[in-house]
Amino acid sequence: MxxxxxxxxxxxxxxxxxxxxxxxxxxxxxxxxxxxxxxxxxxxxxxxxxxxxxxxxxxxxxxxxxxxxxxxxxxGRRGLAEEAAWIERRRRLWEARFDALDEVVEELTRKEKARGRRKR
Amino acid sequence: MxxxxxxxxxxxxxxxxxxxxxxxxxxxxxxxxxxxxxxxxxxxxxxxxxxxxxxxxxxxxxxxxxxxxxxxxxxGRRGLAEEAAWIERRRRLWEARFDALDEVVEELTRKEKARGRRKR
DNA sequence: GTTATAGTGAACCAGATGGTTCAGTATACG
DNA sequence: CGTATACTGAACCATCTGGTTCACTATAAC
Structure with a gap:
């Protein structure tokens, strides 16, 4: 089982x-x-x-x-290998997703600043 | 929370x-x-x-x-860090415990063999 | 052989879980 | 304005959970 x-x-x-x-x-x-x-x-x-x-x-x-x-x-000798693998997989994918988001935010911030310089 | x-x-x-x-x-x-x-x-x-x-x-x-x-x-940005840490901790400690057990078994096997050589 | 110990199984209990339906409310669309 | 969409909340349901007690079996210990 x-x-x-x-x-x-x-x-x-x-x-x-x-x-x-x-x-x-x-x-x-x-x-x-x-x-x-x-x-x-x-x-x-x-x-x-x-x-x-x-x-x-x-x-x-x-x-x-x-x-x-x-x-x-x-x-038990089986241990937590499968559970650890599942969680680690999530962690890696989530971080990738957050990094991508961070880039978007950064990009927006940069544009915002540029606009600020121009307008103000 | x-x-x-x-x-x-x-x-x-x-x-x-x-x-x-x-x-x-x-x-x-x-x-x-x-x-x-x-x-x-x-x-x-x-x-x-x-x-x-x-x-x-x-x-x-x-x-x-x-x-x-x-x-x-x-x-969520918090992710699964804490859960991963808990599981990894377990895995490390369990392995240590199993390694110790393996040594005991190995020791017994060695003695058994030595006894076999002497007696048979 | 009697008594104490270790575990097991069944039955019960209150409360959580995983789902539903039904009756709303709030927002978008034409 | 009227209608469709997206969600929300309450209520209900069967089943599972985390715990108990009580009665019982099997093994040790004296």
Whole structure:
């Protein structure tokens, strides 16, 4: 699952659109953790935290493994490559667009000044 | 508004978690557009599209200006800098974490092989 | 074998989301 | 002036979200 780009971006941006889930990811950067540990860290019920982990897992950002009665969560190896690529693409194109706009503004300003010199 | 990081990331990742809204951004990369044009392009009611634009605007990704009866939408200058930074940070830290893990695995593999040589 | 721990699943809740329709208002056009 | 266009706002709808509680299962620990 989480394979076609549009659905994948829906899932992962959706997963990132929540401060608790972003916090969980940052937590897992430091160390793998059980559901209980995460629930404690974010002052939430086990059930609530399990839902968050489920969303992160469905988005492919986290993987979990249950050993005995403990489910350990760790960062998914897939990471955020696709998301980063999408955003970077936007940034590059937007900047190009803004630069073009800036030129127009500059041009107008130059003409305005020239007109000012002539008229005033 | 859209100023403090956590709330800003909530808003912008939330805005990006929808294919229509991502599509609108890509559309605006090519040219500014009115609500009507966007609604047509995405086969949606005016009202529906206005809501999407509202969400993008609240996230600071789009700015709009109404002249006469037409509201023109364009890309917001703020762009996706903060979002890109957050994601890139994650990527760098995750890679470091995976590299560390890889070393452990490699170490174990090496030991395993050495043991194999001795015993077999 | 009893008890404590870790997680799971179902059901519920209030509020958000993604859409619609319908009834306006404001502006442009002839 | 009268009509068409472009948007706006309110209300409604089904579904999803983020959270809870409660009842249950599976595993550890004594």
């Amino acid at each position: 989480v394979q076609y780009t549009a659905a994948r971006l829906d899932a992962s941006f959706g997963a990132l659109a929540d401060a608790t889930r972003r916090g969980v990811l940052e937590q897992l950067e430091r160390a793998d953790a059980s559901i209980t540990q995460l629930a404690d860290a974010f002052e939430m019920t086990l059930t609530g935290m399990k839902k968050h982990v489920g969303i992160l897992e469905a988005a492919g950002l986290v993987i979990t493994e249950k050993v005995g009665r403990v489910r350990t969560c760790r960062l | 859209v100023q403090y990081t956590a709330a800003r990331l909530d808003a912008s990742f939330g805005a990006l978690a929808d294919a229509t809204r991502r599509g609108v951004l890509e559309q605006l990369e090519r040219a500014d557009a009115s609500i009507t044009q966007l609604a047509d392009a995405f086969e949606m009611t005016l009202t529906g599209m206005k809501k999407h634009v509202g969400i993008l605007e609240a996230a600071g990704l789009v700015i709009t200006e109404k002249v006469g009866r037409v509201r023109t939408c364009r890309l």
